[in-house]
Amino acid sequence: MTKIALFGAGGKMGVRLSRNLAKTDFETAHVEVSDVGRDRLRQELGLECVDTAKALQGADVIVLAVPDTVIGKVAAGIIDQVPSGAMVICLDAAAPAAGHLPERSDITYFVTHPCHPPIFNDETDPETKRDFFGGIAAKQAVVCALMQGPEEHYALGEKVAKAIYAPVMRSHRITVEGMALLEPGLSETVCASLLDIMREAMDEVVARGVPKEAARDFLLGHVNILAAVIFKEIDGVFSDACNKAMEFGKPALMRDDWKRVFEPEEIAASIKRIT
DSSP states (O other), X not given: OOEEEEETTTSHHHXXXXXXXXXXXXXXXXXXXXXXXXXXXXXXXXXXXOOHHHHHTTOSEEEEOSOHHHHHHHHHHHGGGSOTTOEEEESSSHHHHTTOSOOOTTSEEEEEEEOOOOSSOOOOXXXXXXXXXXXXXXXXXXXXXXXXXXXXXXXXXXXXXXXXXOSEEEEEEOOHHHHHIIXXXXXXXXXXXXXXXXXXXXXXXXXXXXXXXXXXXXXXXXXXXXXXXXXXXXXXXXXXXXXXXXXXXXXXXXXXXXXXXXSHHHXXXXXXXXX
């Protein structure tokens, strides 16, 4: 039986992972430093935590479900106790890409992150459709990267990723550098920023007299159909009027050099700010 040592087991993400791991055949040892976290894990899942030494003894996989800002500190604190040949899994590319993982040539570093349930899906159950984050009921894809270690370890890392983020419909193998382009680059710097601008734009038309409910319905309905066309979910085209509005709208909203956010130095700076 594969043994997993889950650090940060009582945190918000850790409880999600603990709940999913309890449904698998993995042997899981839960580690949580805070009293609040330990109580949460006990109350929500009936699970007890163990100390670091006991968790790492014989561990095949160590999952760091801790914030990006402390991954380096946590990893450094346990690295001497990690068994040779074991795998350390990080749930975000930021800390690994920033070089915060300690050097150990005899262990594997694996990075994985959820894509979250897509806006275009085949979910029909009302509660499942409300699982926007994933890892509960709605299907999602995941991305995985073997940062260091033998090629045969990839399969184990992917198996753990599919377990902690279940239900998983697709798994994509990429590099740590590629994962950093996806987040913070694509998902946060670009997507989250533009969505926040869209919300500000909605608030602006409301301030100019449009009822809030009408503005929200109008915007989100158009997000649905416009995204379906742009991302080729359906075979459709925009009207001449829409194309003309976009022709003038994009330069009014976007700087000509906006794609610089994907340059290596910009990604590195973004990662540095969050780690």
